[in-house]
Amino acid sequence: MTTHHHRSESEIALRVKAIESLLIEKGIVDPAALDTIIEHYEHQVGPHVGAQIVAKAWVDPDFKHRLLADGTAAIAELGLTGFSSEHMIVVENTATVHNLIVCTLCSCYPWAILGLPPTWYKSLAYRSRAVIEPRSVLAEFGLVLPDTVEVRVWDSNADLRYLVLPERPDGTAELSEEALAALVTRNAMIGTAKVQLPSPPTPIAA
């Protein structure tokens, strides 16, 4: 490894192309496997997987109980366990407790359940600040919590990852599990947002 502090994007792209062509020539990586990996993380896994877990917990109190007692086992029940999400703890947001997930040492994240993490989760700013000033961090996301709400920050590691079970918003009693899942965002499952109801549709004149 050479030390280059400010390589240009095109220089990095060329370097990666060189490594790729050499690894393929040497038979260390298979080009089809690379495409499969990229396709999987771009299109197959993502927050929609976690949203299914959350919606299920909202409509099924027994499942919710199992999910909070043993996240790993409850997620396995749904067949949603996968690479980088083998051991899971699910933490519940309530009117008095707000949970926030970070990985200060790396960017550990439940890939099989939320997909790859966003840039902000991997940023040095988030990793350093979430544990020392979580309320200011949340405010940057537009989430200002009253002092009466306790904030709990969970630092992930290589072997154990977390998922926030957000609060179910009021006014959703009539919604199906699928419609509920559609409301659940990635940030709500990391703890940097709450689940919101979509703005009410404009009434259409009959």
Add this chain to the structure above:
Amino acid sequence: MNGPHDLGGMHGLGAIPIEENEPVFHSEWEAKVFAMSFATFSTFFPVDETRHAAEQIPASEYLSSSYYERWLAALELLLAKHDWLTTAEIEARMAQLRQTEE
């Protein structure tokens, strides 16, 4: 081990870079670095070795690199450590590719 990766509580790292509607990868090279790393750490190296490699990056470089630049540095370190690919080979191939592109 203490090191630049041990960021919890560090001051002075600025605002959170929040990006709306962010793509999974921001460029082809990011996707390729991810895929090559994934392909090697799911086949040849345990993922912990990859993480350990990222922690070997010199502090000034660690703090000034993007996430996938750190992955690239870790990948190169592991490939060299396992005698699969040297920096000299990479740079020779880059020179070749530059000529082809011209």
